Amino acid sequence: MDWMEKELERLNDASLERLLRGSAATPQLPGYTLRGERLLLNLASNDYLGLAQHPAIIDQMRETLLAEGSGSGASRLVTGNRWPYIVLEERLSRWQGSEAALVFANGYMANSGVISALVGRNDVVFSDRFNHASIVDGIGLSRAEHARYRHNDMEHLEALLNKHQDKRRKLIVTDAVFSMDGDAASLVKLAELKRKYGTMLMVDEAHSGGIYGECGRGLCNELGIQHEVDIHMGTFSKSFGVYGAYVCGSRTLIRWLVNKARPLIYSTALPPSIVTGIAAALSLVEAEQWRRERLFSLSASFRSRLLHAGFKVGTGNSPIVPVIVGDNEAVLRFSKALERKGIEAVAIRPPTVPEGTARIRFSLTAAHSDKEVNNAAEIICATGHQLGLIRR
Ligand SMILES: Cc1ncc(COP(=O)(O)O)c(C=O)c1O
Structure with missing residues (x-):
């Protein structure tokens, strides 16, 4: 089984190793995720309508x-x-x-x-x-x-x-x-x-x-x-x-x-x-049509904040808002910096996405409030500046 160790080292060196993350703590809150004892705003789940805890x-x-x-x-x-x-x-x-x-x-x-x-x-x-x-x-x-x-x-x-x-x-x-x-x-x-x-x-x-x-x-x-x-x-x-x-x-x-x-x-x-x-x-x-309306309104304002800040953002009007960073190591740095600031934002790297298009895949949920999403957008833009990912 030595080959496995070597291959894993190679993945790790290339910033491509995938890790299972999470927390043994409970309870989960809608729109949030626990990392250890810390509560993070979850901008990475697919619980779009906020129904997972209904x-x-x-x-x-x-x-x-x-x-x-x-x-x-x-x-x-x-x-x-x-x-x-x-x-x-x-x-x-x-x-x-x-x-x-x-x-x-x-x-x-x-x-x-x-x-x-x-x-x-x-x-x-x-x-x-x-x-x-x-x-x-x-x-x-x-x-x-x-x-x-x-x-x-x-x-x-x-x-x-x-x-x-x-x-x-x-x-x-x-x-x-x-x-x-x-x-x-x-x-x-x-x-x-x-x-x-x-x-x-x-x-x-x-x-x-x-x-x-x-x-x-x-x-x-x-x-x-x-x-x-x-x-x-x-x-x-x-x-x-x-x-x-x-x-x-x-x-x-x-x-x-x-x-x-x-x-x-x-x-x-x-x-x-x-x-x-x-x-x-x-x-x-x-x-509950209101959940869809809320989701689209949050996604539109979040997407436009990131676009205006100068990020390269995926097109469309869905609640999936990818920010393309490109480099595998840079995207991990971005994701870790956001985690330190209370935001769960997962780095997506090859082979899930094409080489050179590593990204943070932000996703919104109707469980979030305007205030939570606006604060998050502000933190994301400030972090992007600090890491030199955006210039504006
Ligand atoms: C487009 C698409 N199809 C299918 C699946 C698989 O669905 P499930 O998570 O229920 O296995 C996913 C999930 O990640 C997906 O994104």
Whole structure:
């Protein structure tokens, strides 16, 4: 095992070693995170709507836990398909206006399972270069050809679509909002290309479900292209504040996935308490428009403060606000300096993002107040000056 030690040293020397951080202390507070004994303003979570500590979700989970027990006991195809799944999937298909829905244990398993169930050796997947790792891994598992197009470059995609006309099955797959960049995919154009070239279209709404669209249905709904999307996927781990993932689509699609998606077939079903927790979160996501309004207003003012200060900030209007620093060591210094000043801001480095684009990925939540976000923006700008990251 010596090689491992050496490789880890090499990663550490290049400021690329990843560390698990956190605290054994409790309790957690909405919008904050504990580091040791210190409370930090959390500008790094995906709890966009501030639901992860919501009493209605917790009460529902507790009630189900007491009634149904701690585990589901088996995979869904054996005896794990308990009533909360049936109720939730019906509600999800109504929410999304789809024929059917299927719950997966998490987004990683949904993406890897769905893609490897849809395509195989003689097929091709057209995938944005910035798509999430779970999509990339799903393509790898499927053994289909991976045709990566430059980020949001529709001309490049069209050239690849032309090149691969002879393939058996064709799938275009994209994040709706890109997780490390916060910008949106060109979904209207993707729907047009899907029609023109007769491909399947899969959209991952992990960072847009719950946030965009009527009742939080997502960006495809907001743009009016929902019915062009064959495979509509999203997670419950981010804006829903719980855990798990969904796929919505036709009855045939869901029937196919029940038969072919290996992470669904060969893994134990989520505990019933998680599933009813998701249902409670769905009620809040649908009803509480004020959370989305608050989130967008906080994100817009935070983004504009950082832009005006001279930071290189990602585009878009999502709650993901990346500040591109470039150098791996410099981004770690920035993150540590912010931590000393009471802000949790995580450095994202290659291979998660391309070489030379290391960044702090700030993300906002409706759990924060204007005052907290304004103070944080001030501290971030002052720290950027001190470290020589901005000149203005
Ligand atoms: C775009 C995207 N898809 C899928 C996932 C995986 O979701 P989960 O955390 O539920 O496994 C993530 C999570 O980080 C993501 O950002």
